[in-house]
Amino acid sequence: GAGVSQSPRYKVAKRGQDVALRCDPISGHVSLFWYQQALGQGPEFLTYFQNEAQLDKSGLPSDRFFAERPEGSVSTLKIQRTQQEDSAVYLCASSGRTESSYEQYFGPGTRLTVT
Amino acid sequence: RKEVEQDPGPFNVPEGATVAFNCTYSNSASQSFFWYRQDCRKEPKLLMSVYSSGNEDGRFTAQLNRASQYISLLIRDSKLSDSATYLCVGVTGGGNKLTFGTGTQLKVEL
Numbered sequence: 001g002a003g004v005s006q007s008p009r010y011k012v013a014k015r016g017q018d019v020a021l022r023c024d025p026i027s028g029h030v031s032l033f034w035y036q037q038a039l040g041q042g043p044e045f046l047t048y049f050q051n052e053a054q055l056d057k058s059g060l061p062s063d064r065f066f067a068e069r070p071e072g073s074v075s076t077l078k079i080q081r082t083q084q085e086d087s088a089v090y091l092c093a094s095s096g097r098t099e100s101s102y103e104q105y106f107g108p109g110t111r112l113t114v115t
Numbered sequence: 116r117k118e119v120e121q122d123p124g125p126f127n128v129p130e131g132a133t134v135a136f137n138c139t140y141s142n143s144a145s146q147s148f149f150w151y152r153q154d155c156r157k158e159p160k161l162l163m164s165v166y167s168s169g170n171e172d173g174r175f176t177a178q179l180n181r182a183s184q185y186i187s188l189l190i191r192d193s194k195l196s197d198s199a200t201y202l203c204v205g206v207t208g209g210g211n212k213l214t215f216g217t218g219t220q221l222k223v224e225l
Contacts, residue, residue, distance in 0.1 A: 031211070033211075035215075040123075040217070041217050042119075042202050042215030042216050042217050042218050043159065043202075043213075043215050045212050045213065045214065048208075048211050048212065055211065056208065056211055056212065091158060091159075103149075103161050104161075106158035106159050106160070107158060108157070108158050109158055
């Protein structure tokens with residue numbers, strides 16, 4: 001079946017522009033996660049949704065970052081007034097979450113470059 | 116100090132060698148641990164879970180020592196295709212949050 005998909009795969013933005021990154025999770029997965037991965041680092045947790053509810057947004061680095069999942073499926077991560085330090089790969093993951101499994105399935109990521 | 120710490124490497128080993136990666140974690144509330152594999156410019160993928168009793172999957176063995184807050188991954192008879200970055204991962208928040216180490220880069224050479 002289809003995995004997690006993300007679009008666009010690459011995005012170049014000028015400093016100060018707003019960007020929107022899309023994530024389509026695996027069909028039926030109730031949990032959706034966003035991570036930020038800087039060059040040479042592991043992914044860093046940003047936020048988590050269970051269905052349409054955003055249950056944890058403790059990793060969002062500033063109020064310029066906003067995520068939504070209005071119908072409990074597709075999610076959008078929006079970054080306002082982008083800064084150079086926002087340049088990173090943004091990974092989306094989804095999980096079906098049985099009681100015994102925490103496996104998260106990752107999408108290919110969106111590579112954001114802010115110039 | 117990061118919650119999950121790994122030696123970034125790179126580890127350059129010849130094909131057929133045995134290589135071990137270590138990872139330490141500081142959050143004693145971490146409930147579960149995993150090793151993920153990430154190929155260059157690709158997404159992370161689950162390699163295996165880590166249990167206190169040890170977990171073996173073919174050439175790969177993972178071990179957790181809760182008393183020392185230490186996790187290991189052993190790769191036997193390494194192949195060229197094992198070249199990747201190996202990420203140590205702790206789970207907190209009821210399984211809602213994965214905390215990744217920086218990753219250890221492995222290069223297997225002829």
